[in-house]
Amino acid sequence: MKVPLSRRSAVHLMALAAVTLFAIGTPAAIAQDIPLAIKGYDPVAYFTLGKPAKGASEFAYDWDDHRYLFVSAEHRDRFKADPVRYAPQFGNYCAMALAKGQIVVANPENWLVSEGKLYVFGSPAPAGPVLFQQDLSSNVVKANQNRTILPKN
Numbered sequence: 016m017k018v019p020l021s022r023r024s025a026v027h028l029m030a031l032a033a034v035t036l037f038a039i040g041t042p043a044a045i046a047q048d049i050p051l052a053i054k055g056y057d058p059v060a061y062f063t064l065g066k067p068a069k070g071a072s073e074f075a076y077d078w079d080d081h082r083y084l085f086v087s088a089e090h091r092d093r094f095k096a097d098p099v100r101y102a103p104q105f106g107n108y109c110a111m112a113l114a115k116g117q118i119v120v121a122n123p124e125n126w127l128v129s130e131g132k133l134y135v136f137g138s139p140a141p142a143g144p145v146l147f148q149q150d151l152s153s154n155v156v157k158a159n160q161n162r163t164i165l166p167k168n
Contacts, residue, residue: 050107052081053135056123058101059090061133067123081106101133105158108165109137111147114157118164 052058060068070084074091077083078098085091094101103121105113110127112119121135127144128134129151136143147154 049077049080049082052078052083053103053107053121053123055084057085057090058083058103058133059093060086061126061128062101063090063093067126078102079106100131103133103135104155105134105162106165107135109143110134110158111136111138111143111154113161113165114147114154116157116161116164118166 055070057068057070060066060070064086068086070086070090072084074085074088075082076085076091076095078094079102083091083094083098083102085094104110105121107121109117109119109121119137121137122139123135125136125139125143126134127136127148129148134144134147136147
């Protein structure tokens with residue numbers, strides 16, 4: 016035997032169902048836990064525009080537990096096709112500091128593209144990019160050896 020719901024109970028059930036579907040089925044709700052990569056700068060812009068550029072949330076792409084933002088759908092699609100090529104080598108962290116065994120959050124305005132790789136730094140030239148490039152191969156090796164000290168996110 017069916018027991019009819021009161022109008023009030025039916026409205027409450029529909030509201031609860033809508034809230035539940037929104038909370039578990041909306042990518043934006045789930046994506047809030049994903050950290051922003053390089054403070055929202057477009058990693059492809061360093062290669063194509065030759066300068067840093069802030070990305071837009073409408074051109075977002077999640078990769079390697081981070082959300083990347085891009086200035087255009089074209090940049091997003093380039094990144095999607097080859098994220099390893101465009102992503103900064105040490106994520107959100109200063110390459111020079113890491114080579115010295117330190118953890119410093121990078122400022123994406125301080126950057127270097129060398130040998131097809133993007134590096135970001137905590138300090139502007141000469142402390143960051145210029146110093147790193149003076150002994151590039153040794154600094155890359157040291158930074159990679161120290162990668163284990165980086166936080167997981």
